[in-house]
Each structure stands twice: as structure tokens, then as C-alpha cells.
Amino acid sequence: MYRKPYIVLIALLVLAAGFILLMAQKPSEAKSEAAAQTALPTAVGEVIQAAQSVTPVMAAEVEMSAAQVREALVERAKQHLFKPGWVMVRETLTNFTNREEYVVVPMNGQIIPKNWVRETWLLVNEDLKVVAGYSVVKSFKGEPLLETIVSDGSFGKMIQPENLPGWQEEHWLYLDLFERMIEYDGGKSATFSLIEQGAKRLLRVFSQDFYPSAGYTEGVEGAIVSSFSTSYYDWETGQFLLSEDWAVLTDGSHKQINRLEVEVEYSPAPPAEVVARFTGEIKQ
Amino acid sequence: MITNRHQKRLILWLAFILLVTQFGESSAGGGSKTVSGSISGITYFAEKSVYTYTNTWTASVKSSTVTNISIIGYTWWTVYQICTNDVYSYYIRSENKNNRNSSYYEDSKYVYYKDYPCPGGSYIKKTASLGNHQFTLNSTHQYPYVEYVYP
Numbered sequence: 001m002y003r004k005p006y007i008v009l010i011a012l013l014v015l016a017a018g019f020i021l022l023m024a025q026k027p028s029e030a031k032s033e034a035a036a037q038t039a040l041p042t043a044v045g046e047v048i049q050a051a052q053s054v055t056p057v058m059a060a061e062v063e064m065s066a067a068q069v070r071e072a073l074v075e076r077a078k079q080h081l082f083k084p085g086w087v088m089v090r091e092t093l094t095n096f097t098n099r100e101e102y103v104v105v106p107m108n109g110q111i112i113p114k115n116w117v118r119e120t121w122l123l124v125n126e127d128l129k130v131v132a133g134y135s136v137v138k139s140f141k142g143e144p145l146l147e148t149i150v151s152d153g154s155f156g157k158m159i160q161p162e163n164l165p166g167w168q169e170e171h172w173l174y175l176d177l178f179e180r181m182i183e184y185d186g187g188k189s190a191t192f193s194l195i196e197q198g199a200k201r202l203l204r205v206f207s208q209d210f211y212p213s214a215g216y217t218e219g220v221e222g223a224i225v226s227s228f229s230t231s232y233y234d235w236e237t238g239q240f241l242l243s244e245d246w247a248v249l250t251d252g253s254h255k256q257i258n259r260l261e262v263e264v265e266y267s268p269a270p271p272a273e274v275v276a277r278f279t280g281e282i283k284q
Numbered sequence: 285m286i287t288n289r290h291q292k293r294l295i296l297w298l299a300f301i302l303l304v305t306q307f308g309e310s311s312a313g314g315g316s317k318t319v320s321g322s323i324s325g326i327t328y329f330a331e332k333s334v335y336t337y338t339n340t341w342t343a344s345v346k347s348s349t350v351t352n353i354s355i356i357g358y359t360w361w362t363v364y365q366i367c368t369n370d371v372y373s374y375y376i377r378s379e380n381k382n383n384r385n386s387s388y389y390e391d392s393k394y395v396y397y398k399d400y401p402c403p404g405g406s407y408i409k410k411t412a413s414l415g416n417h418q419f420t421l422n423s424t425h426q427y428p429y430v431e432y433v434y435p
Contacts, residue, residue, distance in 0.1 A: 095399060105375045112375060112400065120404055135404035146371070148403040163369075166405035176397070176407070181338040183313055190338070209337035215344065215392035218376070224394050229339040245339055245396045260398050 060194050062203065066187025069203070070178040074170055077238030081264070082124045082169050088265045089172055091118045096256045097219025102139070115140045121270040122167065123155050131155065133167040134274050149277050156278025172262070174240045177231065181207050194235060201235040214250055217257070222249040227257070239264055312337050314411075316344075317432040323419045326351055330417040332432040341365075343413035344392040355420035357382025357389040359427055361413070365395065367402035368409045374400040382418055410434065 062069065095114045103112045120135040132151035136144050152161040181190045190207040207229055214223035224247040231243035245257040269275070316333035331346040343363040347356050358381055365374035374395055383389045395411075402408055414431035 091401075093399065093401075103375055105372045106377070108372075110372055112372065114399075118401070118404075133404060137403070146403055148369070148405060150405055160405075163405040166407065171405075177338065180336065180397075183336075184338045207338045209340050211337075211342065211394075215342055215394045217394040217396070227337075227340050227394070227396070229398075243398060245398060247394075257396050258399055 062192035062194060064192060066178050066181050066190055066192075069192050069205070070175055073173055073203070073233060073238040074175070075238075076236065077169050077173055078128070080237040081172070081239055082122075082128050082130075083266055084124050084126050084128070086267045086269055087122045087124055088267045088270070089118075089120045089122065090263045090265070091120075092261045092263075093117075094259045095219075096258060097217065098221075099219030111145050113137070113139045113145060116145070121267070121274055123151075125154070128169070130164060130167045130169070132278060133164075134270065134277050147277070151278055156275075157280050159278070172240065172264075173233075173238060174231070174243075177205070177207070177229075184209070195232075202241065203233040203235045205229075205231040205233070217247065220247060220249075220255055220257070222251070222253075222255075224248065225250055314341070314434045315432065317430055319428050319430050321426060321428060323349075323353065323426045324421045324424050326353060326421060328353075328356075328417075328419045328426065328428075330419075330428045330430045332413040332415075332430045334411050334413050334432055334434040336411070336434065339398075340394050340396050341411055342392060342394050343411070344390065345413060345415065345417070347389045347417045347419065349387045349419065352385050352387045353419060353421045355382050355384055355418060356386050357418050358391070359416045359418050361391065361415035363393045363395070363411075363413050365400055365411045366409050367406040369403060369406040370409075371403050371406065373402050373408070374411075380418075 064072065093116050097114075099114055101114050104110070105112065116137050116139060118135060118137045120133060122130045123132040125131050132155040133149070135148045137146040138144050149159050150161065150163045150167055151157060151159045152164060178187070181187045189210075190205060193204045193206075195202045195204050209227045211224070211226060214225050216223060226248045227245060228248065229243055229245045232241045233239060234241055240262045242259065242261045244259045247255045247257055249255060312335040314333065314335035316331055318329055318331040320327060320329050322328065326349050328347070328349045331344075331348075333342075333344045333346075335342050345358055345361045347358060349356060358378075360377060360379045361381070362377045363374070364372055364376075367373050376393060378391065381389070381391055410433050412431065412433040414429075414433075416427045416429050419426040419428075
């Protein structure tokens with residue numbers, strides 16, 4: 001008989017505690033991202049410098065979940081990213097740590113470079129499906145290190161057509177980022193915002209990893225307590241533009257780990273040496 | 285009275301939902317494997333782990349004992365990431381790292397996904413932490429092999 005008022009009281013107390021927690025949590029999230037923003041002069045700086053005449057503005061926070069943002073990018077890319085014909089995707093990864101220039105895998109002699117450029121030629125048909133692709137990873141000196149090729153036979157020989165699903169446009173959107181953030185915490189720790197850059201609207205994706213204990217990565221002196229990443233997409237076409245990863249060290253300082261830039265070009269045809277790969281004239 | 289009961293239920297549900305949404309924590313994927321044994325009657329623990337986050341994944345090796353021993357650490361430790369086309373997109377091997385007259389040794393590697401992409405058409409198949417630990421007490425040695433592969 002006397003329990004009911006207590007239950008109501010406890011429920012109200014829990015609600016109040018939850019509300020206080022909610023209020024307390026929001027500013028700290030904002031604070032951590034603000035701190036991260038101050039440490040991102042290169043990405044934001046260069047985006048801003050690219051359009052000095054038009055002041056970039058943080059247009060708005062995007063009120064969408066990670067899954068919804070992912071779907072929006074896929075839809076935009078389906079409509080705008082690829083065109084029938086040859087498409088060339090160039091990814092350039094610059095690593096800022098002091099680690100070795102490359103690692104050799106002892107079992108097969110494979111070279112894993114520290115800095116790399118990956119150029120990928122994709123043949124897109126009228127249905128906007130990739131039917132053939134050639135990809136080469138090069139060092140910054142231009143040495144080819146790793147080649148992969150695929151074709152359904154509509155261009156050159158039929159080469160591992162079963163791998164074609166991994167070459168479709170979604171692959172170039174770095175959607176694994178969204179899949180991991182959803183797996184990590186349902187995407188709750190990620191923030192999405194729109195930035196105006198001239199006539200373009202960029203989607204900014206911020207996410208942070210918090211570790212239970214500090215650890216190390218090659219080429220960085222000091223222990224890392226968390227890592228954060230900022231990525232930019234063209235909000236109209238869904239194209240992944242660039243991203244930067246940063247480490248937060250135990251003393252609170254930030255160390256940039258890498259910068260990845262992605263360019264998409266609509267090429268009339270790949271160079272002859274690339275075409276030769278599809279016909280099998282040059283041994284891989 | 286009925287209204288009151290409904291109100292109470294509603295409040296309880298709201299409280300429950302709030303609790304679930306507020307206290308739901310992030311959880312890294314992955315895990316660890318620990319092997320225990322003994323060296324001259326002293327219990328040791330040899331652990332490897334891999335945990336995945338949004339932008340990074342981490343691997344670690346830990347050797348520990350209940351009391352100090354002469355040498356504690358590992359003789360070799362390899363961390364790798366392999367893609368579905370069996371290409372290694374990350375690989376590192378370290379050898380003979382240890383502490384003397386100690387009961388603990390730990391090493392870790394934090395790997396940034398974007399540094400080590402899989403070749404076109406493939407994706408990450410496995411991430412792994414493996415190798416032989418070292419426990420030495422005077423002239424007695426134990427080198428337990430522990431491997432943790434995720435997933």
C-alpha cells in the first residue's frame with residue numbers, strides 16, 4: 001500500500017538524474033570536438049583557403065543518425081558520383097609519423113608502404129555498374145607495389161568477375177567508417193555537420209576512439225589515450241574528399257597521424273599500359 | 285485511479301528508456317586470449333588481444349606473474365591485418381622485448397585503418413596478435429605460444 005508512492009518517487013528521481021546526466025554530457029561532447037577542431041588546421045584550413053572569397057560557414061549540425069547519413073551518401077553517390085565510361089579514382093595517403101618508409105612481409109615479400117598513392121581505373125556501364133577495374137598502389141616515388149584487376153569480360157578478358165561487387169561505387173565512399181562507428185557505439189559518439197565551401201556543401205564527419213588504457217603506434221613518441229578522425233564528403237555527390245586521423249597523447253597534446261585525399265576524374269580512357277593489363281599482354 | 289496507474293507505468297517506462305539510452309556504453313569489438321601456467325611453482329599469465337574501434341584497432345601482448353621473475357616479456361610478437369584476397373595490409377614483427385626482475389611486461393600497437401587499406405575489391409578478413417611469451421626464472425624458461433585472431 002505504501003509502496004506505490006515510493007515507486008513514483010524513485011521513478012521521478014531516476015528521471016531527474018537522467019536529465020542531469022543528459023545535460024552534463026552534451027557540453028563535454030561539444031568541448032571535446034571543439035578541442036579537436038583547434039587541432040585540425042590542415043584539413044579545415046585548406047578547405048577554407050580553397051575558397052577565400054566565400055567565408056565558409058558551419059551551416060548546421062546534421063540531425064541524422066550514422067545509418068541515415070550512410071544511406072544519404074549512398075543515394076547521392078548513386079545519382080551523381082559515377083558516369084558511364086572510364087572513371088579514375090586517385091587516393092593519396094600521407095603519413096606524418098616517424099615510422100619506416102615501408103615494411104616487407106617476410107612470408108611473401110609483399111611491401112606495405114608508409115605513404116602511398118592508389119590509382120584505380122573503373123569502367124562504368126550505362127547502368128552505372130562497374131564492369132572492369134584496375135588498381136595500382138604506388139610509393140610516393142612512383143614505384144608500383146601492388147596491382148589488382150577485375151573484369152566481367154565486357155572489356156578485355158574475364159578476370160575474377162566474382163570480385164566485382166567490391167569495386168562498385170559504394171566501395172569508394174569509405175562506408176566501412178560508418179559500419180565501424182555503428183558497431184562501436186551505434187554511432188552516438190560521431191557528429192555530422194554541414195560546411196559551406198563556396199558553392200559546395202561539405203559533410204563533415206567527426207568520430208573519436210577512446211581506449212581503456214594508453215598504447216603505442218609506430219613512429220609516435222608517447223602513449224596514445226584516444227584517436228579522432230575528421231572526414232569530409234561532398235554532400236551533393238556523396239564523394240569522399242579527405243580525412244585526417246589524429247592521436248591524443250597522455251599529456252593532452254595532439255599528433256597528426258595521416259591525411260587521406262581522394263580525387264575522382266572522368267577520364268576518356270586509361271593509359272595504354274593499363275589497357276594492356278586487361279588483355280593480358282603484360283604479365284601481372 | 286486508473287489514470288494514476290497508467291501515469292505510474294508511463295513514468296516507469298520513461299525511466300527505463302532513459303536509463304538504457306543514457307548508460308549504454310560504447311563497446312569495442314574483439315577480445316583476448318589468456319594462457320596460464322607455472323614456472324618453478326610461480327603462476328604466469330600470457331595474454332594477447334585485439335580490439336576494434338571506429339578509426340583504429342589495437343593489439344596487445346601482456347605477460348605477468350604473481351611475483352617478480354628474472355625475465356618477463358616475449359621472444360617474438362607479430363601483429364597483422366589480412367584482407368579477403370589474402371594480401372597483408374598490415375604486418376609487424378617485434379622480437380625479444382622484456383623486463384628484468386619484474387612481474388609484468390606489456391606492449392601494444394595502435395593501428396589506423398586508413399593507413400592500411402585492402403586492395404581493390406577486398407576488405408579486412410582478420411586482425412591478429414600472436415607469438416611466444418617469455419618467462420625466465422634463474423635458468424628455467426617457459427615460452428608459451430598464444431594467438432588471438434579477430435573475428
